[in-house]
Amino acid sequence: MLNVTFLGTAGSLPTPERNPSAILINREGEMLLFDCGEGTQRQMMRARTGMMRLNYIFLTHLHADHILGIPGLLETMAFQGRVEPITIAGPIHTARLVECFKSVCYFSRNFEVIALELSPEDVVKMKGYQVRAIETRHSVPSLGYVLEEDQRLGRFDRDAAISLGVPPGPLFGRLQHGHEVAVEGRVVQPQQVMGPPRPGRKVVYTGDTRPCRSVEDAGRGADLLIHDSALASDMIEWAMETKHSTAKEAAELARRAGVRHLILTHISSRYSEDSSQLLNEARLIFEKTDVAEDLMSLEIRFKDE
Template identity: 30%
Template sequence: MQIQFLGTGAGMPSKARNTSSLALKLLEERGTIWLFDCGEATQHQILHTSIKPRKFEKIFITHLHGDHIYGLPGLLGSRSFLGGDKPLTIYGPKGLKEWIQLTLETSQTHLNYSIDYVEVEEGVIFEDEEFKVIALSLQHVVTCYGYRIEQKPLKGALQVAKARELGVPNGPLLGQLKNGINVTLDDGTIIRSEEVTEPPKKGFIVAILGDTRYCDNAKILSRDADIVIHEATFDHGTEELAANYGHSTNIDAANVAKEAGSKYLLLNHLSARFFQQDIEIMLKEVKELIPNAFIVKDYDEFNWQQGELKAIVK
């Protein structure tokens, strides 16, 4: 799994940061990409990456402020032009479906694929054999959600040498054992899958939070998460502004991750008021609370492998 940030600014684009969007790349896990928020010019940002819009399987919108949705109509249209023909599911607050459909109809934009709209409410909003996604409301000035993505435990690797020692021949029986199915040999011996496979491995947990004040639901979504992605629109010197506008400071975000027992914290959605020297101070303050923290910028990409998150250096 990889995470790539397409826009890390707050409110409106700046020379340094575009508006909110990030891609959760699940290419190894399911051959697709999930997009979270789609601010203005997200598709322009994508042009500078290896991301293929036709790979988008799901789009999750946290709330309906323009800096999180104004890039959607253009991206949806371009997905058709670029050969995307597989169905797409879009999750978001009430009103999102109506806005998208009206925009596409008014602009006479034809799509070569169907869209399934899911109006988000608190609770499990998606689940299959591999993943579960939970949504909870946050504390912003409009209805806003955070998402918790849980990868279900991975099947343990087949211990081929051990299986052969027990008399299992090469062929389909090995595949059945790998898939958790017990097999019976020609002599009647039953080989149980758990005898020849390693224990299941824990899947990853990522919490992706929309705009929010410090709140309990942010901590619930982040509980024991491997990675928390949290906004940091303000710093500790502007906490009063943060509260008034329904946003968080860098310290708020750090406290959420620390109190939730999270492993890594990625801070985004930064105000354009902050210069590089300010950001370095903000990061230093955060690391005093949670050492495994990063303040991200546009195009930053991280790889999750074997329980560790590492920045991809290009």
């Protein structure tokens, strides 16, 4: 399972329809949070995602609408009895931010909060996948993130295995897991019965950014690109001044990168009641585009399914 839940999709100003930025990814039961705008813990409750399995919070940058939910989230987990450590990763000054949260209020935590400062191309290695930081272009130090799974084993050719004398049963499993097996005095290698390795899934989240080559390169072949699309094209000058992207620009980048699906997020409050302008201009360029809505959830499937 690889599931993406949009907990907050607003621009800098929240609206009745949209909470500030936060995206939760559930991979095989392991939870990762990307940005944590105010009220994120309540959004997690509304989405019934659970929060005690959350081990990492990845911050794209330290603007208030991306970080102010952290103290409340930590306290909620503390009240629920959390004892396991949690890591908050982000760009330069993330460690100072974590220390600030510790000093500005009383807290009841009985677990460690670890700060991890990242630079572009730094990698956090997980079991079966990794999260890589990428360069973005915003008005303050910022990062985007690529969650990419390890390659999967190729498809098992049952007929080829039987033709080589391997009987159905436990030996099939050993071959599928990359181990050679001995059959009637002969050795059968996994590569004799397994197809070529298959790619895992790939999700790219930009945070707030202007379109940039580093995001385009990171997004090549991605299953899902979640891109800043704060404004429509008639606001291009404001987008450039504030270092955000238009929906058209996000769609152009998605098309060049060859992604499977584009989700527009960080939606300005001017479109809070009707985001159709953003969607329409993006779909003229890249048809497989949708606008994120709060509590929207997507399951990312393998390309060969």
